[in-house]
Amino acid sequence: MDDILMLGIDIGGTYTKIGLVNRQGELLAFRTFPSHAREDFTDFLQAFQDNFKQLMEAVPEGMRVVAAGIGAPNANPYRGTMEYPVNFTWGDRVPLLEHIRPIVGRPVFLTNDANASALGEWRFGLAKGLEHFIVVTLGTGLGSGIVSHGRLIEGTSGLAGEMGHVEVRPDGRQCICGKRGCLETYASASG
Structure with a gap:
């Protein structure tokens, strides 16, 4: 093995x-x-x-x-x-x-x-053995992996936790997605 x-x-x-x-x-x-x-x-x-x-x-x-x-x-x-x-x-x-x-x-x-990051932390990292946790990823974009009651929360299309394009300022910075004020434009490596 x-x-x-x-x-x-x-x-x-x-x-x-x-x-x-x-x-x-x-x-x-x-x-x-x-x-x-x-x-x-x-x-x-x-x-x-x-x-x-x-x-x-x-x-x-x-x-x-x-x-x-x-x-x-x-x-x-x-x-x-x-x-x-x-x-x-x-x-x-x-x-x-x-x-x-x-x-x-x-x-x-x-x-x-x-x-994937959350699964890695759950299996090998600081979240090993935990039933509830959130991993926030910060890179070109912004996202999160959520585990609740010992289950990875994916949503109906696998996109649960995608928080980079949540609008935080209605007249904020222009985002690559076409909207304005996305969280990713303030809290990511590209923001």
């Missing part, structure tokens, strides 16, 4: 990170490449495939990657898509799983990036 590795994929508005993780949650190897520079989804997929191949060369002898998990902004795990990802120019519904699964060649699971 100690020969099992998982592939973690974090698609961020600025960078995408791909890592090999063992059962104890230890990061063994990783690759990073710019997401924001990929205006076309096909270009992103090529960069992903190149980095994935390089990372697979780092798999230690006798170990195997059995599955992958993706955390992505506005990810809808039920459709396998990124829904209206405002920090990307890839379209309204990006069919992420449809294109990533053939590259990875293993089972691939998708969740919202903040939910």
